Amino acid sequence: MAIAMRIRAGNGDIRILMTHPSENGLRKDAKSGQLVPAHFVKNMTVVVNGKTVLYGQLGGGISKDPYHAFKVRGMKTGDKVTVTAEDNTGDKGSIETSAS
Amino acid sequence: MNTTRRLLLKSAASAGLIATAVAAGLLKPGQALADWNSAGFSATKPADALAAIGAGGATPSPDIVVKTPDIAENGAVVPVEVVTTLVNVESIAILGEKNAYPLVALYTLSDFDGSLSTRIKLGQTANVRAVVKAGGKIYTATKEVKVTVGGCGG
Structure with missing residues (x-):
């Protein structure tokens, strides 16, 4: 499933919100008592006008x-801002906007 | 194509193998698997995580401020902002020092303008540590967050 994202860019500021469970693999399901498998965003890249301004390596310690x-x-x-992300299961997402 | 890296990515789900490869000098720490620092993210002690990201000798700096709430009622969502006046920032790492896996995130940055925010999980009351590489040097600062309900499962 694609990683859904929202972005706002402007005044030198970029804000990105992703929809993702961010499971670190350590949490037990309340009902079954089984560990919930790790499922978290591993990489994110933010590019402004073709230049990578942020490359994030993320762990399961990032909040849901x-x-x-x-x-x-x-x-x-007007600068073009592109965000791409990939999680540990290979699911990907991307979003693009123009800075206001 | 870097076949060593391919091979490792294929076969080494186990962090142990990567750690061994790092120890054996096959891979340089920091450079190893630049995509995702497995050794860092699978380290269970802050010192090991710092070593894995090449930040073992970070200097405490008053030019970094780790902004968090003093008390987090919900450890699953703790806002963290790293603010720094250091110039030529190349990377920022964020660690929750008492988490099962202390390294939370590692960002490589260009044209960084002094502020980076995210939200992290903290299993218990702990220091949140920021490590900033700027101008080729590595600096660090911490902030304690009191957690009333942990957010790391278990």
């Missing part, structure tokens, strides 16, 4: 529905 916000120097209105 991973949120990232960070500041980028020199970002201008």
Whole structure:
């Protein structure tokens, strides 16, 4: 299943919210008592106008529905911002926007 | 194509093998599997995780501020902001020092402008550590978060 994302970019600021369970493989299901298999976003890449400004290696310690916000120097209105992500099961997601 | 890396990616679900490969000098730490630092993410002690990301000798710096709530009622969602006045930031790592796997995230950055936020899980009251590589040097800072309900399962 594709990783769903939302993005906002503008004023030198990029904010990304992904929809993902972010299971670290250590949590037990309350009903079955079985460990819930690890399922977390492993990599994310944020590109502004063709230049990678953030490459994230993530672990299961990131909260459910991973949120990232960070500041980028020199970002201008209209800059193309692309985010791609992949989880440990090979599911991928991407989103693109123009900086406001 | 880097066949060593391919081979490792295929066969080495086990972190032990990668750790061995690192120890044997087959892979340079930090450079090893640049895609995802298996040794770092599977380390169970903060010191081992720091060593795996090449941050063993990080210098404490007042130029890094780790912003978190003082008390997290829900350890499953702890907002963390790393703010730094250091210039030429190349990477930032975030660790929850008492988590089963302390390394939470490792970011490689360009044109970074001083602030990075995310939300992490903390299993219990612990220091959140940020490691910032800037201008080829490695700096670090921590902030303690009191957790009333843990967020790491188990």
